[in-house]
Amino acid sequence: MPLGPDSTERIARARGDLRMGVPVVVGGLVVAAAETLTPDRLTALRGLGGAVLAITARRAATLKARPYDGDIARLRLPEDVGPDWVRSVAEPADDLAKPLLGPFVALRGGDAAAHRAAIGLAKSAQLLPAVLAVEVADPTALADAEGLTRVTLAEAAAALAEETHLAEVVSARVPLAVSRAGRVHVFRPADGSEEHYAVEIGSPPRAEPVLARLHSACFTGDLLGSLKCDCGAQLNAALAQMGAEGAGVLLYLNQEGRGIGLANKMRAYSLQDQGFDTVEANHRLGFEDDERDFRIGAAILREMGFSAVRLMTNNPAKIEMMRANGIEVTDRVPLKVGHTAENARYLATKAEKSGHLL
Numbered sequence: 300m301p302l303g304p305d306s307t308e309r310i311a312r313a314r315g316d317l318r319m320g321v322p323v324v325v326g327g328l329v330v331a332a333a334e335t336l337t338p339d340r341l342t343a344l345r346g347l348g349g350a351v352l353a354i355t356a357r358r359a360a361t362l363k364a365r366p367y368d369g370d371i372a373r374l375r376l377p378e379d380v381g382p383d384w385v386r387s388v389a390e391p392a393d394d395l396a397k398p399l400l401g402p403f404v405a406l407r408g409g410d411a412a413a414h415r416a417a418i419g420l421a422k423s424a425q426l427l428p429a430v431l432a433v434e435v436a437d438p439t440a441l442a443d444a445e446g447l448t449r450v451t452l453a454e455a456a457a458a459l460a461e462e463t464h465l466a467e468v469v470s471a472r473v474p475l476a477v478s479r480a481g482r483v484h485v486f487r488p489a490d491g492s493e494e495h496y497a498v499e500i501g502s503p504p505r506a507e508p509v510l511a512r513l514h515s516a517c518f519t520g521d522l523l524g525s526l527k528c529d530c531g532a533q534l535n536a537a538l539a540q541m542g543a544e545g546a547g548v549l550l551y552l553n554q555e556g557r558g559i560g561l562a563n564k565m566r567a568y569s570l571q572d573q574g575f576d577t578v579e580a581n582h583r584l585g586f587e588d589d590e591r592d593f594r595i596g597a598a599i600l601r602e603m604g605f606s607a608v609r610l611m612t613n614n615p616a617k618i619e620m621m622r623a624n625g626i627e628v629t630d631r632v633p634l635k636v637g638h639t640a641e642n643a644r645y646l647a648t649k650a651e652k653s654g655h656l657l
């Protein structure tokens with residue numbers, strides 16, 4: 300058995316490298332995340348050839364750049380700009396204060412698949428979805444010479460599309476205020492990404508529909524009691540109902556900020572303070588409204604032996620995704636708690652734009 304990393308492990312390394320600011324090789328490109336680009340690395344990348352900044356079509360729409368590659372756009376890097384320009388294109392904080400970043404020259408034609416995969420990697424590293432990319436003639440030789448992590452285009456594309464394999468690492472009894480019979484299970488993905496947790500209350504029979512909640516992490520709502528969302532109240536209400544019924548399972552999925560991570564969620568909050576709603580803020584950052592992978596929740600439920608749930612949610616997309624991933628939803632149990640003056644607009648936007656049931 301070889302000692303070196305396989306493709307899944309190299310993808311995990313690539314994510315870590317991008318977060319640190321180390322370039323990686325994806326297919327025929329050397330890429331670096333816009334967010335973590337240093338002046339030295341920019342100079343070194345320019346030395347390899349003409350660089351382009353690849354961004355999503357969402358971000359391009361805000362910048363009024365032409366997305367000739369469908370869901371992404373490749374912008375030619377001007378000769379005279381530094382990392383600040385790259386970051387300003389990627390990061391919308393100063394869009395309103397600095398409206399004159401363009402005009403942008405967007406490339407058309409050629410193959411953008413590796414750029415797309417690199418943006419996917421940056422997203423999965425919870426970075427802003429923007430990468431600086433330079434095409435090189437011999438990517439393998441360059442990766443070997445510079446000690447860069449290298450993944451082929453096929454490996455990157457497959458890793459981004461495939462379902463993450465999760466295995467339970469451990470579970471232990473945790474008596475809770477809502478029920479003495481609490482148990483926390485920890486699930487670890489094979490691809491080096493975030494762990495997820497399941498809180499089991501009582502001993503729900505596996506053959507019957509279980510009262511279930513798929514809760515996405517919200518540091519601000521769950522821990523700090525933020526009034527900007529309803530998450531903390533929903534978490535507590537779900538656990539309380541499971542305690543009252545004596546059985547249930549709450550999945551605590553580490554998909555902070557609908558999958559964009561806490562740093563990006565705080566960027567979205569800053570944009571919300573500039574007047575944009577929760578969906579517009581995600582788009583200006585270059586993300587889709589919701590970047591969560593709901594297959595993870597279904598996989599954990601299956602792993603625990605459940606095949607049917609009474610799902611506590613106001614989000615019809617969660618119900619559809621459960622059904623699409625082999626979990627029967629026998630009932631929807633509404634969770635209408637935590638409405639505040641501060642989150643009224645947020646909840647109204649989710650109802651109007653994302654189809655949430657109020």
Ligand SMILES: Nc1nc2c(ncn2[C@@H]2O[C@H](COP(=O)(O)OP(=O)(O)OP(=O)(O)O)[C@@H](O)[C@H]2O)c(=O)[nH]1
Nearest residue numbers: 514515516517528554555556557567577612613614
């Ligand atoms: N990007 C972004 N994420 C947010 C914002 N406000 C809250 N969140 C995140 O939204 C997610 C809400 O998760 P859930 O409550 O499980 O999901 P939901 O889609 O609201 O559905 P239900 O609560 O089940 O009805 C959490 O990950 C929060 O961190 C925001 O303004 N922007």
Ligand SMILES: [Zn+2]
Nearest residue numbers: 517520528530
């Ligand atoms: Zn929240």
